[in-house]
Amino acid sequence: xxxxxxxxxxxxxxxxxxxxxxxxxxxxxxxxxxxxxxxxxxxxxxxxxxxxxxxxxxxxxxxxxxxxxxxxxxxxxxxxxxxxxxxxxxxxxxxxxxxxxxxxxxxxxxxxxxxxxxxxxxxxxxxxxxxxxxxxxxxxxxxxxxxxxxxxxxxxxxxxxx
Numbered sequence: 001x002x003x004x005x006x007x008x009x010x011x012x013x014x015x016x017x018x019x020x021x022x023x024x025x026x027x028x029x030x031x032x033x034x035x036x037x038x039x040x041x042x043x044x045x046x047x048x049x050x051x052x053x054x055x056x057x058x059x060x061x062x063x064x065x066x067x068x069x070x071x072x073x074x075x076x077x078x079x080x081x082x083x084x085x086x087x088x089x090x091x092x093x094x095x096x097x098x099x100x101x102x103x104x105x106x107x108x109x110x111x112x113x114x115x116x117x118x119x120x121x122x123x124x125x126x127x128x129x130x131x132x133x134x135x136x137x138x139x140x141x142x143x144x145x146x147x148x149x150x151x152x153x154x155x156x157x158x159x160x161x162x
Contacts, residue, residue, distance in 0.1 A: 043092075043123045043140055047073045047157035049148075055112035058152030065153050073135045073148065073157060080125050082135035082148070087127040095122050106139075106149065113154055115141040 049072075052065035073082040080087045096119045099110045110120070123138040125131075134150035141147065144159040 042121070042143065043075050043138055043146070044077070044162065045075060045159055046161040047075070047138075047146060048160045049073075049155045050158050051156035053108075053113055053147075053154040053156065054152070055108035055154065056152060060151045060153050065155070068155055072160070073138070075123075075125075075135075075138065080127075080133075080135055082133055085131070085133040085135065087125060087129070087131045087133065087136070089128055091126040093124040093126065095124075096120070097122055108154065110141075113141065113147060113156075117142055 048070065049068045052062060052068070054062070068083075071083050074080065075090075078089070080090045097105065098119060099115075102120055103109055110116070121140040123140065125136045125138070127136075134148040134155065137149060138157075139147040139149070139154075146157045146159075147154045148157060149155070
């Protein structure tokens with residue numbers, strides 16, 4: 001029996017390693033919550049404003065933004081509250097955004113907000129009333145960190161309770 005003299009190269013080796021790592025990371029991020037049980041309520045709980053990021057033009061400066069530090073946003077099935085605003089009987093809609101989609105929608109990059117995940121979960125809060133509040137859109141970057149956006153400022157929130 002004669003050995004085959006052709007050289008074969010695995011498909012993955014012929015691809016750019018960075019592409020392979022990104023694709024595998026995306027698969028893990030998408031499948032992991034399904035394997036561990038649905039985590040559709042990951043936004044529920046109390047979140048405290050701890051910082052502010054200004055990746056572009058904003059109508060507010062850091063001195064005004066600091067007035068929001070320590071404020072708490074609370075997301076629950078029965079209500080969403082932030083500062084003096086309250087939405088009773090909220091309806092939640094979630095979407096996952098890649099960095100490119102995020103940049104197009106929010107004119108900021110993941111690096112601007114120190115986001116290391118390949119995806120950001122965006123929670124849109126709908127209310128029976130015409131509720132306009134910074135807490136109506138919540139950008140969750142990881143289990144215990146998120147952002148709300150107001151006047152061009154991304155306010156960093158850190159989870160304080162589930």
